[in-house]
Amino acid sequence: MWNDQSVAGGGFFNSPGQFGNVTTPNQAQKSTRRASRTAPIVIRQALHCGDDGVKIWGTEIQIVSIVARVRNIRLQSTKITYTIQDITGRMRAVLWIDQEAMEQDDKATPRVQVNDYIQVFGNIKTNKGKKVMMAFKIMPITDVNAITFHYLQCIHNKVKMESDSKKVRLLGPFIFCLHMVAHQATKTCYISSINFELYPHFYKVLNQV
Known part of the structure; x- marks a missing residue:
């Protein structure tokens, strides 16, 4: 079955890794516009979303997950920038680094190489007119x-x-x-x-x- 380390679920859930029931359109219209939910998307959806973020059924999705292939990795002192690509498009995912945590634990940053598949959780932001995923969790996919x-x-x-x-x-x-x-x-x-x-x-x- 599913490997917990390689997939954190999908549909709509209340928090990353927690399964939840998919909301129907009528239920979504009745729910708050700023509901805190996580949903799986493809890169094309991220690239075409508005400045107010990703919306599904009119409901704002605060946290999205993307499964994609790593095409480039740029390591800096304060952040790691990944160029990720799926079949629908390509974008950047930025993971900010906790330098102190890195010094204490070398596993604080994901062990990812170019051409690896990863699952990224984060928010979609606009930076200089381009969509960027601000990641707070990246997991290598092994399954x-x-x-x-x-x-x-x-x-x-x-x-x-x-x-x-x-x-x-x-x-x-x-x-x-x-x-x-x-x-x-x-x-x-x-x-x-x-x-x-x-x-x-x-x-x-x-x-x-």
């Missing part, structure tokens, strides 16, 4: 199921919100691709060798999110 699980939850949220049958029909080939990628990962045993960009159905479906 391909975590990637599959995250994408399915992003799709589930979209389908739950819109009952467009045309979009629902896209789920068939999408799930088939997920199984193919999982099989590839099991066969190669190296999660960093997985290339989701090779599967066009991923972009076709996730572009609707």
Whole structure:
């Protein structure tokens, strides 16, 4: 089943890592606009959100989680800047460093390398006209199921919100691709060798999110 260290869940939850029931559109309209919730998204959603942050069903999402591949790492004295990419886009995720904590514990910063898959929790901010994810938690992904699980939850949220049958029909080939990628990962045993960009159905479906 799911590896707790490689996936922290999805849908909507009250706090990172805590599962919760997905809210229906009517319930979301009745809830407060500034509800403190966590939701899985793809990078495209972050890049296209407004200055007031990510909203799903009209509800502001204060904390989002993104599963993506690390393309570049820039280490500075006070922060680490990761360039992350999924099949929908690319952006920067900034993790501020507690220097004192680093000196006491070398595990205070995530052990991540270029081409690793990671799950990032944080807020989406605008800096000099560009969207940046201000991360407060980054976890390396060691189980391909975590990637599959995250994408399915992003799709589930979209389908739950819109009952467009045309979009629902896209789920068939999408799930088939997920199984193919999982099989590839099991066969190669190296999660960093997985290339989701090779599967066009991923972009076709996730572009609707």
